[in-house]
Amino acid sequence: VTFSSCGMKMSSRSGLRSIMDDIAATTAASADKWLNLSIGNPALIPEVEEMWREALHAELGDGFARSGCRYGPSRGAEPLVQAVVEYFRHRYGWALRSENIVIGPGSQMLCFAAGALFAGPSGSRHRPILIPTMPDYTGYQGMCMHRDGVAGVAPIIERSAGRGFRYRCDLDRVAEHGDAGMLLMSSPSNPAGRCASAEEMATLATIAADRGVPLVVDHAYGQPFPRIVDTPAPPLWHPNVINCFTISKAGLPGERLAFAIGEPEYIDAIVSFIANTALHASQIPQLAMANVLSSGRLDEVCENAIRPHYAAKRHFAETLLAEFLPAHLDWRLHASSGGMFCWIWVDDSSFDGAELYRAVKERHVFIVPGEHFFVPGHGFDEHAGQCFRISLSADEDSITAGVERVGLTLGEMHRAR
Amino acid sequence: VTFSSCGMKMSSRSGLRSIMDDIAATTAASADKWLNLSIGNPALIPEVEEMWREALHAELGDGFARSGCRYGPSRGAEPLVQAVVEYFRHRYGWALRSENIVIGPGSQMLCFAAGALFAGPSGSRHRPILIPTMPDYTGYQGMCMHRDGVAGVAPIIERSAGRGFRYRCDLDRVAEHGDAGMLLMSSPSNPAGRCASAEEMATLATIAADRGVPLVVDHAYGQPFPRIVDTPAPPLWHPNVINCFTISKAGLPGERLAFAIGEPEYIDAIVSFIANTALHASQIPQLAMANVLSSGRLDEVCENAIRPHYAAKRHFAETLLAEFLPAHLDWRLHASSGGMFCWIWVDDSSFDGAELYRAVKERHVFIVPGEHFFVPGHGFDEHAGQCFRISLSADEDSITAGVERVGLTLGEMHRAR
Numbered sequence: 001v002t003f004s005s006c007g008m009k010m011s012s013r014s015g016l017r018s019i020m021d022d023i024a025a026t027t028a029a030s031a032d033k034w035l036n037l038s039i040g041n042p043a044l045i046p047e048v049e050e051m052w053r054e055a056l057h058a059e060l061g062d063g064f065a066r067s068g069c070r071y072g073p074s075r076g077a078e079p080l081v082q083a084v085v086e087y088f089r090h091r092y093g094w095a096l097r098s099e100n101i102v103i104g105p106g107s108q109m110l111c112f113a114a115g116a117l118f119a120g121p122s123g124s125r126h127r128p129i130l131i132p133t134m135p136d137y138t139g140y141q142g143m144c145m146h147r148d149g150v151a152g153v154a155p156i157i158e159r160s161a162g163r164g165f166r167y168r169c170d171l172d173r174v175a176e177h178g179d180a181g182m183l184l185m186s187s188p189s190n191p192a193g194r195c196a197s198a199e200e201m202a203t204l205a206t207i208a209a210d211r212g213v214p215l216v217v218d219h220a221y222g223q224p225f226p227r228i229v230d231t232p233a234p235p236l237w238h239p240n241v242i243n244c245f246t247i248s249k250a251g252l253p254g255e256r257l258a259f260a261i262g263e264p265e266y267i268d269a270i271v272s273f274i275a276n277t278a279l280h281a282s283q284i285p286q287l288a289m290a291n292v293l294s295s296g297r298l299d300e301v302c303e304n305a306i307r308p309h310y311a312a313k314r315h316f317a318e319t320l321l322a323e324f325l326p327a328h329l330d331w332r333l334h335a336s337s338g339g340m341f342c343w344i345w346v347d348d349s350s351f352d353g354a355e356l357y358r359a360v361k362e363r364h365v366f367i368v369p370g371e372h373f374f375v376p377g378h379g380f381d382e383h384a385g386q387c388f389r390i391s392l393s394a395d396e397d398s399i400t401a402g403v404e405r406v407g408l409t410l411g412e413m414h415r416a417r
Numbered sequence: 418v419t420f421s422s423c424g425m426k427m428s429s430r431s432g433l434r435s436i437m438d439d440i441a442a443t444t445a446a447s448a449d450k451w452l453n454l455s456i457g458n459p460a461l462i463p464e465v466e467e468m469w470r471e472a473l474h475a476e477l478g479d480g481f482a483r484s485g486c487r488y489g490p491s492r493g494a495e496p497l498v499q500a501v502v503e504y505f506r507h508r509y510g511w512a513l514r515s516e517n518i519v520i521g522p523g524s525q526m527l528c529f530a531a532g533a534l535f536a537g538p539s540g541s542r543h544r545p546i547l548i549p550t551m552p553d554y555t556g557y558q559g560m561c562m563h564r565d566g567v568a569g570v571a572p573i574i575e576r577s578a579g580r581g582f583r584y585r586c587d588l589d590r591v592a593e594h595g596d597a598g599m600l601l602m603s604s605p606s607n608p609a610g611r612c613a614s615a616e617e618m619a620t621l622a623t624i625a626a627d628r629g630v631p632l633v634v635d636h637a638y639g640q641p642f643p644r645i646v647d648t649p650a651p652p653l654w655h656p657n658v659i660n661c662f663t664i665s666k667a668g669l670p671g672e673r674l675a676f677a678i679g680e681p682e683y684i685d686a687i688v689s690f691i692a693n694t695a696l697h698a699s700q701i702p703q704l705a706m707a708n709v710l711s712s713g714r715l716d717e718v719c720e721n722a723i724r725p726h727y728a729a730k731r732h733f734a735e736t737l738l739a740e741f742l743p744a745h746l747d748w749r750l751h752a753s754s755g756g757m758f759c760w761i762w763v764d765d766s767s768f769d770g771a772e773l774y775r776a777v778k779e780r781h782v783f784i785v786p787g788e789h790f791f792v793p794g795h796g797f798d799e800h801a802g803q804c805f806r807i808s809l810s811a812d813e814d815s816i817t818a819g820v821e822r823v824g825l826t827l828g829e830m831h832r833a834r
Contacts, residue, residue, distance in 0.1 A: 001682045002629060004544065004598060007534035010693055011686035024490070041487050049486055053477050056485070056701070060470050068473070068671040069466055070458050105522050105673065105695050112694045116562070117424035127421065142693040145533070181421060212419060254485040254700035256522065265418045269428035276427055276559040277529045278522050282699040283671035284473070
């Protein structure tokens with residue numbers, strides 16, 4: 001097969017995808033024997049499942065002939081676009097019109113569209129997508145259609161008392177990147193649960209505005225839903241910011257639905273991109289979402305079921321880590337209020353996350369090594385190799401047994417050195 | 418906004434999209450007053466609607482927590498992949514494995530992925546997508562991320578007795594195009610309902626094989642479903658052919674679901690592309706489709722409801738055209754057995770399809786002018802401007818009144834010259 005330049009990049013398998021394929025293949029035969037702490041799926045919470053089931057069911061009534069049985073507009077189904085307008089007006093006082101909104105088949109697709117539209121080759125220049133604070137969602141590296149199309153800025157590491165640490169955005173270094181076509185970040189971030197502060201976000205927006213490029217902010221874990229992580233500030237309304245929201249982590253990842261809000265000149269381009277590629281997001285999930293958004297049910301479920309679930313899980317996991325991870329090892333947990341993941345840094349130059357992946361696999365546990373969340377070659381590979389991610393989506397028994405085995409393995413690895 | 422090169426192309430509005438926006442905006446206020454014969458939606462057929470409603474409803478039961486509430490594999494949900502393997506084995510004797518199959522969020526997205534992977538810039542070369550027989554689906558032009566990235570070959574026109582004509586593929590001219598990265602066609606075609614013969618398809622596959630490139634064939638209207646157009650031959654199994662199938666015209670366009678079958682080296686690349694962009698198609702429609710495919714219900718509904726519906730509509734429209742279109746005008750209808758559209762050619766150098774669009778709009782009727790189905794600048798623009806498309810999705814009263822007004826308008830336009 002002869003690939004195009006784009007094809008060379010897009011047909012390649014990222015390191016993380018190879019790992020995920022390894023996990024899928026290994027666990028397929030005997031899922032019960034494995035403790036999978038690599039899972040990116042949201043936890044199954046009965047109230048959440050029931051909300052979506054009912055909302056989807058309601059769309060299979062009389063309206064079905066006008067939704068599932070018809071093509072929809074590429075901007076999004078009108079009832080959902082209007083529901084988003086109203087919701088953000090009511091919740092944050094944003095004065096939106098339909099022109100500010102585009103619905104898409106998942107936020108990954110929306111971010112991919114933005115990256116293709118605003119970054120990449122432009123005449124003789126090549127303008128990369130810039131990730132202002134590594135580590136960040138590993139999928140951002142895969143969605144760029146050109147080699148070396150994604151650049152990342154290493155964070156400033158702040159150790160706190162005890163076992164804590166946090167990443168701070170190195171705003172000066174971000175400001176030095178004059179050639180970026182787009183800034184792209186998740187906040188709260190996957191994997192670390194890091195939230196940009198209001199000041200940091202404002203500075204990033206100013207940097208974007210100075211360069212005349214968009215700052216795309218992916219709120220997959222934050223405000224206003226699903227609130228898996230508590231955020232210190234609401235999303236920022238700014239002419240250069242494109243805010244992306246999704247219901248994947250609010251319980252419906254399988255149906256691929258997300259939306260972006262921004263200035264019409266950005267949003268119109270994304271609508272055209274969607275029209276030319278995916279045509280539009282699935283209609284029935286769009287109408288179901290319009291319903292739970294307008295009725296207040298999504299907010300209720302986030303407040304009463306999703307947020308407490310993850311807060312409790314996080315608290316539970318913190319206790320487990322303190323109990324089972326070797327006390328003599330300098331391991332640290334990234335600060336986060338809630339979250340789907342624990343992001344752990346072993347501050348020891350001989351530690352290797354990829355080695356941990358292989359070693360805990362011997363004990364029938366899967367974790368995700370940290371290196372894949374960093375764009376390689378940005379002078380931060382050593383720290384990247386010292387981190388790993390544990391998912392909190394599994395049940396408490398699995399997390400307990402898994403963390404215990406991770407602790408045992410870390411102790412063994414340490415002694416072997 | 419500063420766009421990338423790709424962004425310049427992908428943010429632009431095609432001529433046809435401008436027309437569709439015009440139609441949507443015009444009819445939004447008072448849909449009842451308009452006779453819309455531009456519609457690309459499939460007809461609403463009660464048996465079809467009921468099949469999908471029931472199949473989707475069945476997926477909101479116990480399995481919902483493992484489908485809608487979870488991310489799915491980028492190749493497609495396992496039950497659907499297996500159902501496709503079995504269906505094509507049984508129906509055509511194809512010896513498929515999972516590796517031959519990728520499910521995607523619509524065939525437009527699958528064709529877009531293939532175009533990005535196999536055509537476009539590659540080092541210093543630029544290999545266009547080649548459309549072997551114009552006219553063809555207008556969306557193919559929008560899915561290419563580079564200017565002049567799509568080339569088309571003008572057809573050979575064969576007039577038949579009476580009011581008929583048909584396009585034949587100019588295979589010699591196709592063979593001369595040495596630089597194409599991919600061949601892309603719909604068969605049966607939108608807009609003309611043209612089906613490639615078995616010999617023609619075999620020759621195109623050989624041309625693709627000689628060049629080491631894929632031939633992507635979009636069966637949206639044909640075999641094995643929805644059978645809106647009767648096809649002379651089954652899909653061709655060949656190492657260089659990627660066959661695309663969708664349920665959009667089988668009644669569920671709103672939920673965006675399609676699949677492609679081909680050699681693993683092509684299919685794997687498309688799976689990676691989907692993984693990097695849309696992640697996967699919506700899960701519930703995938704499982705619903707697996708169900709109706711395996712149970713035989715989709716075949717039944719195609720045979721007993723979809724095929725007869727369009728055959729009758731086509732017959733009805735042919736009678737109307739003969740009655741209402743001016744007898745003194747040399748208009749011709751492209752041969753098709755069934756189909757969602759009538760493709761009409763006015764063989765008169767003074768006729769202009771864009772002018773007809775404006776003139777019938779004055780009479781509150783929408784048709785689609787033909788030029789948009791041809792890649793411009795390939796020495797065929799005169800014929801392109803002499804064609805127009807009428808959709809058969811509307812009800813019989815609307816089609817009758819619409820065709821009558823088109824006939825009146827054509828008569829007036831002719832007299833005015």
